[in-house]
Amino acid sequence: MGVGQGALEDLVSESNAWRGRPVLLTGHTGFSGGWLALWLHRLGASVHGYALNPPTEPSFFEVCRVGPLLASDTRADLADRERLRSLFDACAPEAVFHLAAQPLVREGYRDPLGTLATNVMGTAHVLDAARAAASVRAVVIVTTDKVYENREDGRPYRESDPLGGYDPYSASKAAAEIVVASYRASFFAPGGKPNVATARAGNVMGGGDWAAERLVPDCLRAFAANQPVKLRYPKSVRPWQHVLDALHGYLRLGEHLLSRHGARFAKPWNLGPSAAGDATVAELAQTVARLWGNGARVEQAAGAGNPHEAGLLQLDSRQAAAELGWSPRWSLQQALEQTVLWHRAWLRGSDMAAFSLGQIAAYEEACRA
Numbered sequence: 393m394g395v396g397q398g399a400l401e402d403l404v405s406e407s408n409a410w411r412g413r414p415v416l417l418t419g420h421t422g423f424s425g426g427w428l429a430l431w432l433h434r435l436g437a438s439v440h441g442y443a444l445n446p447p448t449e450p451s452f453f454e455v456c457r458v459g460p461l462l463a464s465d466t467r468a469d470l471a472d473r474e475r476l477r478s479l480f481d482a483c484a485p486e487a488v489f490h491l492a493a494q495p496l497v498r499e500g501y502r503d504p505l506g507t508l509a510t511n512v513m514g515t516a517h518v519l520d521a522a523r524a525a526a527s528v529r530a531v532v533i534v535t536t537d538k539v540y541e542n543r544e545d546g547r548p549y550r551e552s553d554p555l556g557g558y559d560p561y562s563a564s565k566a567a568a569e570i571v572v573a574s575y576r577a578s579f580f581a582p583g584g585k586p587n588v589a590t591a592r593a594g595n596v597m598g599g600g601d602w603a604a605e606r607l608v609p610d611c612l613r614a615f616a617a618n619q620p621v622k623l624r625y626p627k628s629v630r631p632w633q634h635v636l637d638a639l640h641g642y643l644r645l646g647e648h649l650l651s652r653h654g655a656r657f658a659k660p661w662n663l664g665p666s667a668a669g670d671a672t673v674a675e676l677a678q679t680v681a682r683l684w685g686n687g688a689r690v691e692q693a694a695g696a697g698n699p700h701e702a703g704l705l706q707l708d709s710r711q712a713a714a715e716l717g718w719s720p721r722w723s724l725q726q727a728l729e730q731t732v733l734w735h736r737a738w739l740r741g742s743d744m745a746a747f748s749l750g751q752i753a754a755y756e757e758a759c760r761a
Contacts, residue, residue, distance in 0.1 A: 409647045411436030416485035418442045418518060419492030420462070423601040426452035428489060428639050431752055433461040440464045440483040442476065443492055452600030455738065456745040470514030477521045484527035487646050490518045491534045498605045500561030511564035512571060519575045522586055530649035531588040532642050533572050537631055537664060537707050538562040539592060548708035551660040569660065576658060587654040589645055593638035594631030594664040594707055597727060599734020599748065607673060611680040612735050620689035626674035629704045633665040634727035636755045637720045644718045664707030669724045683732045721758040
């Protein structure tokens with residue numbers, strides 16, 4: 393039986409669940425990880441980061457001065473098992489958020505072995521370190537909406553649907569889900585410690601994402617340079633959402649895993665947008681162009697030869713609504729507006745740490761509404 397809203401902790405913005413709690417966050421130098429580090433610090437957590445150097449220049453991590461907020465900042469590869477285990481020993485985390493990954497579909501085609509090594513064995517190394525650390529009570533492993541065997545049949549995928557993966561990136565994340573399920577069954581059940589869950593969000597967007605070959609950053613780069621953005625798959629449908637919606641889901645899931653009922657939440661979770669968040673690539677790019685103004689243009693890329701990407705992908709997140717009390721708070725329009733506002737503020741030279749904290753505060757207010 394599910395646990396409804398209000399049965400456990402209140403919304404994360406009103407909860408003391410993270411105050412003073414040691415948290416280990418992998419991937420803290422990345423886009424989503426940087427936002428999560430900033431939010432966890434705002435909530436009073438003692439955040440210990442483990443990651444490679446920021447993957448882009450500029451980066452959210454540097455622009456928002458995340459580094460000085462951390463209790464510790466370890467720069468190392470997930471393949472370095474001893475370094476990872478030593479950090480678990482040193483910081484004795486109670487909760488772990490694993491976001492470090494190779495996150496791009498097209499990079500997976502270019503480097504399939506590196507993608508598999510990072511996303512599969514890297515996840516296994518985190519789980520094994522958590523298994524050996526007596527302090528750890530909750531682990532949230534972030535995967536992706538692309539873990540499903542996507543038949544593009546028009547039906548949103550539920551957590552019980554078969555896993556799959558046409559391309560190396562999707563396959564690596566589906567394999568990571570299987571590794572998590574294996575560790576949960578072999579070492580953490582029944583009622584074992586820690587409680588381990590996976591989180592499958594949609595295509596996230598937000599300020600401070602400068603990744604290559606990702607739609608919204610590609611739009612913003614092109615429009616800022618007075619160039620048209622060129623779309624590879626304009627008719628493809630994706631579940632788009634603001635990064636804070638996904639992170640709110642991770643935080644709520646982490647709180648529930650830490651609770652005395654935590655074992656019942658140790659399973660996979662979809663944390664995608666509502667159906668209104670589903671839109672084609674062309675529709676999304678045209679909306680960003682309208683919000684940007686200044687004659688921003690959208691074109692279709694010429695030629696063929698692009699690797700396969702799914703044409704239709706949708707998530708069913710009713711489980712999270714019923715049992716976690718989580719639901720998206722910003723519409724697709726609001727998510728895009730906040731993303732464009734962030735990028736324009738950065739171009740003006742604003743204090744982006746303060747601006748980002750302001751967006752988190754606005755999101756928390758939306759949660760209370």
